Amino acid sequence: xxxxxxxxxxxxxxxxxxxxxxxxxxxxxxxxxxxxxxxxxxxxxxxxxxxxxxxxxxxxxxxxxxxxxxxxxxxxxxxxxxxxxxxxxxxxxxxxxxxxxxxxxxxxxxxxxxx
Amino acid sequence: xxxxxxxxxxxxxxxxxxxxxxxxxxxxxxxxxxxxxxxxxxxxxxxxxxxxxxxxxxxxxxxxxxxxxxxxxxxxxxxxxxxxxxxxxxxxxxxxxxxxxxxxxxxxxxxxxxx
Numbered sequence: 241x242x243x244x245x246x247x248x249x250x251x252x253x254x255x256x257x258x259x260x261x262x263x264x265x266x267x268x269x270x271x272x273x274x275x276x277x278x279x280x281x282x283x284x285x286x287x288x289x290x291x292x293x294x295x296x297x298x299x300x301x302x303x304x305x306x307x308x309x310x311x312x313x314x315x316x317x318x319x320x321x322x323x324x325x326x327x328x329x330x331x332x333x334x335x336x337x338x339x340x341x342x343x344x345x346x347x348x349x350x351x352x353x354x355x
Numbered sequence: 356x357x358x359x360x361x362x363x364x365x366x367x368x369x370x371x372x373x374x375x376x377x378x379x380x381x382x383x384x385x386x387x388x389x390x391x392x393x394x395x396x397x398x399x400x401x402x403x404x405x406x407x408x409x410x411x412x413x414x415x416x417x418x419x420x421x422x423x424x425x426x427x428x429x430x431x432x433x434x435x436x437x438x439x440x441x442x443x444x445x446x447x448x449x450x451x452x453x454x455x456x457x458x459x460x461x462x463x464x465x466x467x468x469x470x
Contacts, residue, residue, distance in 0.1 A: 271456055273456070280462070281394075281444055281462070281463050281465075282460075282462055282463075283446065283460040283463075284460075285457060285458060288456050288457070290456070295454075295456065296454065296456060296457055328398065330400060332400075334456065342388065342405075342450065342455045342456065343390060343402050343405045344402070344456075344458065345402060346392075346399065346400035346401075346402075347399075348398065348399050349398050349399065349400075351398075
């Protein structure tokens with residue numbers, strides 16, 4: 241069974257379009273994340289939700305809007321896509337915010353290509 | 356400020372050689388967590404180990420071992436008798452203490468294991 245799943249796996253779109261990436265976890269975790277991995281493999285956190293509440297919001301253009309309908313789902317909507325948004329986006333989840341056993345489990349990634 | 360440095364951008368070894376991946380971290384805090392993740396060519400991120408700042412015991416898991424030294428702020432990862440399947444990008448990460456959910460990733464070390 242897939243622990244953290246993302247759809248779609250690949251996303252190719254034109255500049256200016258709006259797109260969404262969906263993430264679901266079946267680990268029973270209460271915290272979920274979105275990361276961006278650029279072409280040089282650098283991983284940077286974008287957002288994190290704990291029990292549907294936003295707890296991390298890094299300096300990300302407001303064209304990016306996360307939405308967490310429940311603690312098992314965290315979606316990422318991107319408006320007015322730009323060339324620089326091309327990257328691999330990873331969803332992750334972890335258990336708790338106290339620090340114990342806080343390793344994050346990652347989804348397979350969504351490769352976004354903006355043309 | 357929290358920072359993780361993986362100075363080795365890329366390492367190439369021949370199968371069965373031992374290899375050590377370096378990780379140096381910076382933090383002013385006394386409570387923190389350190390992690391290693393593996394990203395094989397297929398792209399997913401796989402959790403390998405978590406270590407908290409109060410536990411300096413080295414850990415061994417099969418061919419993998421980790422050496423945590425607070426005196427040098429290092430958390431190095433050694434693969435003994437490397438195999439082709441070990442070829443991947445390896446990331447070291449740091450979190451804590453005010454927000455254990457916020458991971459600071461190093462830039463990764465690409466390991467090539469040749470047959």
